Amino acid sequence: MTDEPRAWQVVLESIERDLLDGRLRPGDHLPGERALSADLGVGRSSVREALRVLEVLGLIRTATGSGPNSGAIIVALPGGGMSSLMRLQVAATGFAVADIVKTRLVLETAVAAELADASPRPDLTASADLLDAMESRALPAAEFLALDAQFHLALAEASGNQVIAATMAGLRSSIERYVRQGAATLPSWPETSARLMREHRSILAAIESGEAASARELVHAHISGYYAETNLPTRRTPTERDPHG
Known part of the structure; x- marks a missing residue:
């Protein structure tokens, strides 16, 4: 068994760094699942798992459909x-x-x-x-x-x-x-x-x-x-x- 990070953790840590370093701000949309999957070299299921964790943390809101309010949107910055x-x-x-x-x-x-x-x-x-x-x-x-x-x-x-x-x-x-x-x-x-x-x-x-x-x-x-x-x-x-x- 390996101790290497699971794929969803790689996605989560990448988004975390962008949030903590200020590259992502409230109101910003995250790239779509397909784009994140391609950019980070992981499966789309791993992207969905990372987004689920971020939603539990209260940092993003996800919505289905199309339009400006769909997808994953940053709703808060990590603080304290x-x-x-x-x-x-x-x-x-x-x-x-x-x-x-x-x-x-x-x-x-x-x-x-x-x-x-x-x-x-x-x-x-x-x-x-x-x-x-x-x-x-x-x-x-x-x-x-x-x-x-x-x-x-x-x-x-x-x-x-x-x-x-x-x-x-x-x-x-x-x-x-x-x-x-x-x-x-x-x-x-x-x-x-x-x-x-x-x-x-x-x-x-x-x-x-x-x-x-x-x-x-x-x-x-x-x-x-x-x-x-x-x-x-x-x-x-x-x-x-x-x-x-």
Whole structure:
């Protein structure tokens, strides 16, 4: 498995640089999917994924159709905390795995409990569709884990909390990286992936049934269990950058 950036991340970082350096301003239109795809040498699906992240961050608005208001339009510049969230997308590669896991445990257990308690019930169609896609055929580990990360992000987005959703989007590439590294150490990927799917289904069922305490516990066990099973480092190694040092 490779640690090279995923194609959508290349697109995101290119647009981020233009925003942070002032080459793009509110009111500007981004080039179309076809143009961005050709300019950056990536597929159009990767362009769409990057735009989705930017929309979650509240920096662009997308509209279908034709005319001056169609396509992707810059609606805000990153500033203050939003700038930090954008830079998190790039900087997270230097964070200790243990720190990322602890952050996930705090955010995602809270999301699961909040979703279970919500009234009316949140729309979890996107999360359910992702699980169906993961079960539809035998997927390579990297593809399965990419969908896994999207499942967790979809739950965060369903909460309606834009800060949590943006933070999860910022951490996504680092989450994918460490789970892929961990998968390489497993004695049986088919057994582990089957267990992860059962856990995903249980989490979704608990949320849909309004069982907040159970949803919280299941998410905690799901994240910490994989972390323990893969024997990933529990402390920052000398090669990992301390963001405060």
